Amino acid sequence: MKKLSNRIITINRTPIFLGNDSLAYIDRLVTSLSPTGLFILVDPNTREHCLPILLNKAATLVHAQVVEIKEGEFGKSLGNAEKLWNELLSAGAGRSSLLFNLGGGVISDLGGFVAAGYKRGINYFNIPTSLVGQVDAAIGGKTAVNLGHIKNQIGFFHAPQAVFVSSGFLKTLPEEHLRSGMAEMIKSTLISNPALWRRLQKNPVSRMLVQPVEGALWQDFIHAAITFKNKVVTRDFRESNLRKILNFGHTIGHALEGYSQSRHGKPLLHGEAVAAGMICAAYLSHLKASLPLADLNTIASYLVEGFGHFEIDPDSKIHLMELMMHDKKVKNGQLCFVLISKPGFPVINVACDQTEISEAIDFYNSLSR
Ligand SMILES: NC(=O)c1ccc[n+]([C@@H]2O[C@H](COP(=O)([O-])OP(=O)(O)OC[C@H]3O[C@@H](n4cnc5c(N)ncnc54)[C@H](O)[C@@H]3O)[C@@H](O)[C@H]2O)c1
Structure with a gap:
């Protein structure tokens, strides 16, 4: 393959093509696979x-x-999956058809x-066009x-054939979504x-x-986040151990994201919920x-400056705990968190009880x- 002016990294044998010329590799890959049908998923x-x-x-x-x-987030539904399966079937898609996810x-x-x-x-191939998509x-x-x-209750581990990351797409991404993606970069x-982290501050x-x-x-x-995720996922594709660290801020973050969707008004974006979840996780990190x-205070003020503050109604704590209990990190009835002992040093499987989680929400x- 002729070398283009890109960087290519490999993750579990999945190549990740980085750079504005990365899309130029698609034609060669498609030709080499001789697919029976080609589909592009968009919003x-x-x-x-x-x-x-x-x-x-x-x-x-x-x-x-x-x-x-x-x-939008409501698109991640079984109903939409069924709609797409029907469309693939009607179009005669077979086992060697290819799906390109553009979004x-x-x-x-x-x-x-x-x-x-x-x-x-x-x-399938991923062509991420948002910052959350590109870095995570x-x-x-x-x-x-x-x-x-x-969130994410039904799913598979199924690696893409390749990922094409071109930051040119980010030029049209609305600012609120660029900000949302920053939460995953900060994580x-x-x-x-x-x-x-010192440079971010x-x-x-x-x-x-x-x-x-x-x-x-x-x-x-962006490059550091992609390289880091690449390293972690290559070592632990099925999240038996190390990959859990990528969930920092997500246990409470996912519960907040789901909770905000069930209420009137504008739901939190993924990154906004993760930012609040990271503040709570930093509090638990201080405690446990x-x-x-x-460090707790620096992390909290950095994230509040960046993402604002979403008041969590104290009466909703029970509902939030219920949502968290659906998390994949529950062990023997206790929620296990990814915490940090200092910036850059994650600790996995730290059990926290409801009183401690409630305190973390009060701190937030x-x-x-
Ligand atoms: N599988 C994983 O490992 C993983 C990791 C992190 C997040 N996620 C999931 O990702 C989702 C959030 O992703 P997201 O923030 O990208 O949301 P999204 O896919 O809804 O995209 C955000 C918005 O930006 C628009 N958009 C995207 N690219 C654009 C572009 N280039 N120009 C203009 N508009 C554009 C979209 O239409 C949408 O309105 C959540 O469901 C979260 O659970 C998954």
């Missing part, structure tokens, strides 16, 4: 902003059938799920749909890289958001894993005052 926003860019770079996809779902984490989670289930598994969701082969308001930094979220995404600052963080108070609520 209305990625159809408008990203599909023209993709088709301009990948001539083999020009006659692919485009399948679309409505945008954010909702598209790669749902599209990967559909690919994993269709005729016991077809090959599109990599590592975790696919899922939600069950009502309970990656807090569990892996003290030096990068000099660059608050509000300052990052006015920097060009193609500049060195953003690219360094010796995270110094100064105290930050609005």
Whole structure:
């Protein structure tokens, strides 16, 4: 294969093509696989902003059938999976058809799920167009749909054939979604890289958001997050142990995300919920894993500056605990958390009881005052 001006990294034998020329590899891969059918999954926003860019770079996809779902988290449903399976079936898709997921984490989670289930598994490619997708969701082969308001309850480990990461897509991503993606970048930094965390502290979220995404600052963080996830998932694809560290902030974050969807008004974005979840996890880290108070305070103020504050109604704690108990990290009836003993040093499987979790939520609520 002729070398293009990209970086390629490999994860569990899945190549990740990085850089603005990365889409140029698609034609060669498609040709080498001789598929019987080609499908591109989009939502209305990625159809408008990203599909023209993709088709301009990948001539083999020009006659692919485009399948679309409505945008947003509610799209990650069994109903949508069934709708897509029916569309694939009607179009005559077979075992050697290929699905290209062009979109954010909702598209790669749902599209990967559909690919994993269709005729016991077809090959698929992720082309992440949101920051959450590029630094996290599109990599590592975790696919899922939600069950009502309970996140990611039904899913498969089914790795994509390749991932194409082009930051050019991020130019049309609305700012609130760029901010949301920053939460996953910050998570990656807090569990892996003290030096990068120090650099982030000099660059608050509000300052990052006015920097060009193609500049060195953003690219360094995006590349570090992808490389780190690559390393973790290569060592523990099925999340038996090490991969659990990627869930830092997600146990309470997922519960908040589901809870906010079940209420009136605008639901929290994934990253906003994870940011609040990381503050609670940092509090638990101080309580149970010796995270110094100064670090707890720095993490909390960095995240509140970046993501604002979402008041958690104290009366909803029981409902939140119930949502958390559906989490995959429950052991012997107790919730196990990923915590940090200091920035860059994760600790897994720390059991926390309801009183401690409740205190963490109270700490989070105290930050609005
Ligand atoms: N599987 C995993 O390992 C993993 C990891 C992290 C997050 N996730 C999942 O990812 C989901 C969140 O992902 P997300 O934040 O990307 O949400 P999303 O897919 O809903 O995308 C966010 C919004 O941005 C729009 N958009 C995407 N790319 C665009 C572009 N280039 N230009 C204009 N608009 C664009 C979308 O249409 C959508 O409205 C959650 O469901 C979360 O659970 C999965």
